[in-house]
Amino acid sequence: MADTPLPTTWAFDSPLTDVPAAVDARLDRFLTGQAGRYDGIDPVVTDGIADLAGFMQGGKRVRPLFAWAGVRAVLESGAEPTGDEAVQVLDAVSSLEFIQACALVHDDIIDHSDTRRGRPTVHRTFEARHRSDRWNGSAADYGVNQAILVGDLAFAWADDMLADAGIAASSLARAREPWRQMRTEVVAGQMLDISLEASGSEDPAGPYKVNTYKTAAYTVERPLHLGAALAGGEESTVTLLREVGRDIGIAFQLQDDHLGVFGDPAVTGKASGDDLRSGKRTHLLLNALRLADAADPEAAARLRAGVGSVTTEDEVDALRQIIVDSGAAQESTDHIRTLTDRAVSRLQGAGLGRAITEELIAVAHRLTERRS
Structure with a gap:
């Protein structure tokens, strides 16, 4: 240890x-x-x-961080403390x-x-x-x-x-529903991911659904939900935080997909174009295939043939260019920005405490604009 x-x-x-x-x-x-x-x-x-x-x-402890944000969001909105000690709640979210x-x-x-x-x-x-x-x-x-x-x-x-953790039985009871949902959702998301790879489906809705359950719900939405539940948050606050978490979580994964194609290896620590080399069926890739099929079938065929088989930097660059030319890269960037802006707007209008609002907005930008 x-x-x-x-x-x-x-x-x-x-x-x-x-x-x-x-x-x-x-x-x-x-x-x-x-x-x-x-x-x-x-x-x-x-x-x-x-x-x-x-x-x-x-x-990075992202999930406990968002759970703690959920706790603070409720308490800094004027809710009565539950009687649990802060370190007990910290243990609960650390789990x-x-x-x-x-x-x-x-x-x-x-x-x-x-x-x-x-x-x-x-x-x-x-x-x-x-x-x-x-x-x-x-x-x-x-x-x-x-x-x-x-x-x-x-x-x-x-x-x-x-x-x-030592939290009250009433706090544990409130946490039970988001905890149960989250455990099932992360397994379901992994099952969807495996089936997507095996099926060979090229529908961009597939990886987007995986993103929703495997990443967004499990990484941001449910931790916020869990923290708010532990703090005794009202249903309206829980709903707001879940909506914010879903948007941030999906944007986070879409940015991860972007880095898997366009990220700088010196920053990401992964091989250049790692997702193109491995053949990972991300939303970015499948959307590029969809768009290229309609606009430039020959380019789509080269992209389809190259993904998972390219080895040289020149080959990776050629596939990157097809993705850019298809418009998929810009669509992805725009969607990340839209999701992040919507999450920020919801936070700003939620009436939460000023400190936690500012901190959550900063975290949202850091996760969705990161380079590693």
Whole structure:
């Protein structure tokens, strides 16, 4: 576990910029406790817990940040405090990171990824141990099987951390609905994503639907909903925050898709045109195919043939140009701006506290205008 100092003070008006470090500290505390509780089972379990703890280091903590924003949005609108302590609510929202860990561990298996944030993925780590110890059977299968279980463990510990946060039973009851919805939506979004790749569908509505459930709902909308519920927010406030979260979340993913084609490798840390090389069926790509089919079928055919097979920078540049010429890149940029502007406008007219309104607007712009 990382040696992250616990926050000496944590209050309901703590700024969003302080959330990531505070979440790190609470996760370290929880993981240390879990390791002490279960390390005696077997060394393989000890290794799995250590791998999970290492895997969870370095995240941006976007989901707890938005959940904390939901808490503050309600309280700074004049709602009566629920009686929970701020650090207890911080623990509750920090539990979201275990759902994220589960999703990423399993995502790395699905995508056959070797690394995550510069470290070997969990399944590759277990695979390497199998090879090093010269065990029986397939090292690759062993790695995948153990990583699936580590992801499952993270999913279970999300529930444990929420339940053990110490918040009142009434607060936990209010959190139950967004929590249940979010867990199902992230799995459903992943199922949609896998089926989209397998079906070969070129309907741009497919990845947009994936974006709605796998990214927007899970990353922004439901965390805001969860935070507002924990704070006892009224239905009108919850609805407003969910609408804002949906727009920011979709814009966030569309910007991610844009960076997957046009991002600077020195900034993103990924290969130039990474999505074009891997053949990822994003909304940007499928919309470009749709537009090019209508305006320039030969260009559409080159794009269709090149995606997933290009290797050189010149080949990637040629596909990028087709996407630009089709108008899809500009459409995507315009839609990102429209969604962000609508979210900002809703926040400005919502009557929330000034501080949280300004902080949420700043986060919205940072996520939807980012370059990495």
